[in-house]
Amino acid sequence: MSEQGLTIGKLAAAADVGVETVRYYQREGLLDTPEKNDSIRRYDKAALRQLRFIRKAQEAGFTLKEIRELITLDAGEDHQRAFELASIRLSELDKKISEMQRARDSLSKLAQHCACAGKSQPCAILAAFED
Amino acid sequence: MSEQGLTIGKLAAAADVGVETVRYYQREGLLDTPEKNDSIRRYDKAALRQLRFIRKAQEAGFTLKEIRELITLDAGEDHQRAFELASIRLSELDKKISEMQRARDSLSKLAQHCACAGKSQPCAILAAFED
């Protein structure tokens, strides 16, 4: 007997996370724990989709707490709040992106003249971030 | 008697961090603790510069551990290693930036048709990150 869904191991692998991480998300209420028909729990496509959503949302900088909220919001009808969370995240994402862009530029400038200079002066890295 | 340097409070304020954070950095070996002439420790420009460097480097995504290494490297002569750390960070920064850019796009697309749609369907946020 097999194809009535993924085992936790397969689910985890499909989303490229560890089994322990899946269990952790369950404990945190981000992923629900399916009933067990036999002795082993089986996960369907929806669970995989949700797990993947969690990871994508994390990449967008949402905390697990926020993600939990988004998930409940998705099930309910408080559209407004989800929109709000998304807007906040969007603007913080923009802020973070330009911050990182600036950091990137400083760092690449450093790499530039670190590469051509010999090995004399005190390393320019401390100076690299000075405005 | 005053202007022989900043007090810890002034130092912290000048770098926009908390006093406890400064002490934490000292404990972690990122910032050294100056000798005390009287009963209070005084911090000079170099300390402020270093503290600011720590924050900038954090923005670039370096961990405190790496920053500690960069600082010792700056004092010493292992240019090579500093260059290596910077290169690694640079490429991870690039990776992270495009990841966030992608997340940003998904999110803004969502905000778009979340704004125009009414409040019917299940909120599109779960779908927003699907490739």
Added chain:
DNA sequence: CTTGACTCCGTACTATGGTACGCACTTTAT
């Protein structure tokens, strides 16, 4: 000259996001 703010230092506690461990099953491959 005292009251409130600041400092010093040590230690404890926090949040976030996991990872590991142990033990008792249950599958599955050999």
Added chain:
DNA sequence: ATAAAGTGCGTACCATAGTACGGAGTCAAG
């Protein structure tokens, strides 16, 4: 049919980056 691999659960532990607390001493302004 037996050993290796996987599952279920509960609990413990981890790193990272701080933040808070308490008590004793010090300094500056009214």
